[in-house]
Amino acid sequence: MIVADNETAVDLLYYEAIAKTVVRLVSQKSEEPLSVGVHGDWGAGKSSILMMVEETFSNQERVLCVRFNGWLFQGFEDAKTVLIETIVKELRGKRPNSQKVAEQAKKVLRRVDWMKVTRRAGAYGLTLATGIPHPETIKELGSAARDFVGKSAEEVSSEAVAALVKGSGEFLREVSVDNAPEQMQAFRAEFAELLTNAEIDHLVVLVDDLDRCLPDTAIDTLEAIRLFLFVPRASFVIAADEGMIEYAVRQHFPDLPVATGPATYARNYLEKLIQVPFRLPSLGYAETRIYVTLLLVLNDYGERSDEFQKLTELARELLRRPWKGPGIDRKAVEKLLGGVPVEVERAMELAGRIAPILADGARGNPRQIKRFINTMMLRLAIAEERGFRDELNITVLAKVMLAERFAPELYDAMARGSANTGKSKDLAALEAVVSAQPDEDSLPDWPNLEWAKQWASIDPPLAEHDLRPYVFVTRDRRSVFGAITSLGELDELVEKLQGSPLQVKQAAAEVTRLRSIEAEQVFDALRAKVRDSEDLTQEPAGVKGLAEIANQHPFLKRPLLSFIQDLPVSKLGPWVVSGWASVFSEAQVKSDYSKTLKEWAGQNDNKQLKAAATAAIKLIGKRAQS
Known part of the structure; x- marks a missing residue:
């Protein structure tokens, strides 16, 4: 029904070319430390490229490819x-099985x-001054402290503390700033010797989702790479949005000047950490058209189908030369x-119609x-479950959704204009x-008119379609379908429509103007x-008002019937069978x-309702015969 929205090795955009270029660069520079940046907005496909790089290296015995996602650990470690x-x-x-590697x-x-110790320098200052370990410190002093940590306060003697401090004294002395x-x-x-002992010709570390991390986590990860791990035979491929990393630098170093020379300090910092940047391009019209076609075919046939594989x-x-043609x-x-x-x-037909606006609107x-x-x-699947899928044309729905997604004020105008009959005169x-077939001298006063003209030129025309089911199925973006607490000036009208039949009749003119x-x-x-009325055996206040609104605004007649049908049969009084003609x-x-x-x-649950x-x-029946 839907295509999973996560990283994938199924390449629908020919990003394999970028992944192969990264692999080639990393392989050629295997004897040197290397950092490569794969940059792009969220959702541009960075994670998928890392997955392709990982897959390429997966069968090489003397290459270790490690995937690291800092976002999973932020706030914990x-x-x-x-x-x-x-x-x-x-x-x-x-x-x-290698003892050398283990050692x-x-x-x-x-x-x-x-490094963990240096993070808690304050706690160790207390330790060195008093001779009493801080609880958090004890956990990180190695094997000498582990038995100590397991004891309760009553079990800890002064001799045990002294033994711990003596056993870890050499370790603690290493925590001096001068020794860093x-x-x-x-x-x-x-670390370089560990790579040699492990018989690893090349370590490739894939760092993902760095732009989702908090600034401190992002900077910590980048500095770990540069300060500790940047050794021969180690390469780092870092997927991140450049703008988010620059933001992290500014937040982490707030006292730095804004700029020096032609570039900002944040940009200089990023360029120092990442030697080779790759920037993922945005999809153009042709790529968008191909991508939409493949997504729709994938949805219909599945990833393993012969049709999808061949079309891919x-x-x-x-996609090798997208400028040569408009699509498939x-x-x-x-x-x-x-x-x-x-x-x-x-x-193919749908992709061709919506690709121009979709490519531009989705950037x-x-x-x-x-x-x-x-x-x-x-939405089509929901319509099918509700029983009106056959009333929806997928191309009409796609066009309505373009307005909903990229010009909501135009969508609202179309929804209001078609509410009563399903047809909009302005549309x-x-x-x-x-x-080029005007039936009036000027364009209607629609919002965002230039965009509306481009949108209106897309096939199919909507003027002859009943738009009510399309507005209904896309209604999840409109707050009017949510819970209503106050309607402002309309609250007074609601009160009138809950009144006597005479009050409802007097309010009819106001209802008409809505x-x-x-x-x-x-x-x-x-x-x-x-619905909230406690007693449904008698006609609740507001029923006459609902009937009046539906009479004046016919598009609400179907919702009113659905509401009546949903009321609990066992609690209904005879009122529900009269006055609806x-x-x-x-x-x-x-x-x-x-x-x-x-x-x-x-x-037979409600005999009074049954008789009525x-x-x-x-x-x-008698009226029909007369």
């Missing part, structure tokens, strides 16, 4: 130490313990598949495009003008009050209400 511990763990896993890993991890450079140099040497290969060839060629598809299946034809971001398609497919006039969206708001408020006058609504009367007449419904049916 120090990013520097977690990154290093993750790499050491993967190295030991690569050579599980060298212990040395490296001891340096990691030192030597510690870092020693760590780098021991064709798309990859086209129908003749090529026919030759490739021995014909053009209906689903593929529909996908060429693959995730935004995918979410648009997923939302569309989800018809707009489409007539853009098709705009469609206001009528919906008042209708929803009254419906909620009727003028309201439920449209043929289909009238027919559905007649079916409901028959259901009430056939049930039976009498109503007889009366309707």
Whole structure:
């Protein structure tokens, strides 16, 4: 039904070319430390590229590829130490039977313990001054402290404390500021030796989601790479949005000047850490058209289908030189598949229509495009479950959703204009003008008119379609369908419509003047009050008001019938079977209400309602005969 919105090795955008370039660069520079940046907005495909790089290296025995996501650890651990511990763990896993690797890993991890100690210099100052270890300090003093940590306060004697301090004294003395450079140099040497002992020709660390991390976590991770791990035979591929990393630098170093020379300090910092930047390009029209086609075919056929696999290969060839054509060629598809299946034809047609606006509106971001398609497919699935899928044309829905997503004020105007009959006169006039067949001298006064003209020129025209089911299925963005607490000036009208029949009649003129969206708001408020009534054996206040609104705004007749049908049958009084003739006058609504009367007449849970419904049916029959 939908396409998963996460990183994937299924390459629909020919990002394999970028991944292969990264792999080639890393392989050529295997004897030198290297940092590569894969930059792009959120959803641009950075994580998918890292996955492709990882897959390429997966079968090389003397290459270790480590995936690290700092976002998973922020707030729980120090990013520097977690990154290093993750790499050491993967190295030991690569050579599980090597004693040399195990011993060298212990040395490296001891340096990691030192880094943890330096983070709590304040706590160690207390320790050195008093001779009493801080509780957090004890946890990080190595094996000498582990038995100590397990004891309760009553079990800890002065002799035990003295023994712990004596046993860890040498370790604590290493935590001096003056000793930090030597510690870092020693760590780098021991880490390089660990790579040698593990018989690893090349360590490739893939750092993902760094731009999602808090500033301190992002900077910690980058500094761990540069200060501790930047050794020969180690490469780092860092996926991040440049703008977010520059923001992290500014937050982490707030006292730095804004700029020096032609670049900001934040930019200089980033360029110092990342030697080779790759910037993912936004999708253009042709790429968007191909991408939408593949997403729709993937949704219809599945990833393993022959149709999808063949079309993906064709798309990859086209994406090598996207400037040469607008998208997937129908003749090529026919030759490739021995014909053009209906689903593929529909996908290609829809992609061609919506790609221009979708590419521009989503700014060429693959995730935004995918979410648009997923939302569309989800709404079609909901419509199918509700039983009106056959009333929706997918191309009409896509066009309505373009307005909803990229010009909400235009969408609202279209929804209001088509609320009563499903047809909008202003929309018809707009489409007539853009098709060079104007039936009036000027364009309608629609918001965002230039965008509206471009949108209206997309096939199919909407003027002849009943737009009510499309507005209904896209209604999740409109607050009028949510809970209503106060309607401002409309609250007074709601009160009148809850009054006596005479008060309701006097309010009819106000109801007539309501705009469609206001009528919906008042209708929803009254419906909620009727639903909350404790006694449904008598007609609740507000029912006459609901009938008046539906009479004046016919698009609410169907919702009113649905509301009546949903009321608990066992609690209803006879009032529910009378007074609806003028309201439920449209043929289909009238027919559905007649079916409901028959259901009430056939049930045995509410005898009073059963008798009233039976009498109503007889009366309707007599009127039909006369």
